Amino acid sequence: MDGFQYELTSETAINLKYEYGGEYFTFSLYRDDRGWVLHPFDGILLRNPAMCTLVAQELFKHKPFQVMLAKEGILFTDIRSTVNLDNVNTPIAARNEREVQGNPADDLMDFVQQHSIEEVIDYECSLVDNRISFYREILQRMFMDNLGPSDPEFQKVQDIVRIYEQTLDQLSSLNGPSLDFGRRGR
Numbered sequence: 001m002d003g004f005q006y007e008l009t010s011e012t013a014i015n016l017k018y019e020y021g022g023e024y025f026t027f028s029l030y031r032d033d034r035g036w037v038l039h040p041f042d043g044i045l046l047r048n049p050a051m052c053t054l055v056a057q058e059l060f061k062h063k064p065f066q067v068m069l070a071k072e073g074i075l076f077t078d079i080r081s082t083v084n085l086d087n088v089n090t091p092i093a094a095r096n097e098r099e100v101q102g103n104p105a106d107d108l109m110d111f112v113q114q115h116s117i118e119e120v121i122d123y124e125c126s127l128v129d130n131r132i133s134f135y136r137e138i139l140q141r142m143f144m145d146n147l148g149p150s151d152p153e154f155q156k157v158q159d160i161v162r163i164y165e166q167t168l169d170q171l172s173s174l175n176g177p178s179l180d181f182g183r184r185g186r
Contacts, residue, residue, distance in 0.1 A: 004016070139154070
């Protein structure tokens, strides 16, 4: 089986199979009054929005999927999804393209004036920590799918986690030693 297959079930419906991480995921692409809708059918994707976002984003980058869309006369701008593909785990580069509004210099000055360097470092630490959690979830899922440390993709995801953990350590050290002790209330 190829990494991507599709079946035209009617003029307004297409069933898709896409391989990601050694696993096949099923999507339905169907037309309604407002355009084309991409809907995941696998339970893992429906239960895990972060994973669904990741798989759907990779599907959109997959050249055979792009060719299929072109053959069928479907524009990217005509496709919506039944799941939120704009969640916080969307890669920063993808978010930045959508977030550019107004004069970026004004936004920068507002940000600088409203935040101390310690707040900026804490904010960056929380972003990196979220990325660590996200990739650990992927590692868990890969492990549940019988992929382990001997698998090259598993190793790469582990490397990503290690890099983020090192980055978090370095960022945290910029604010000095943590005197937080778990943020216990009084």
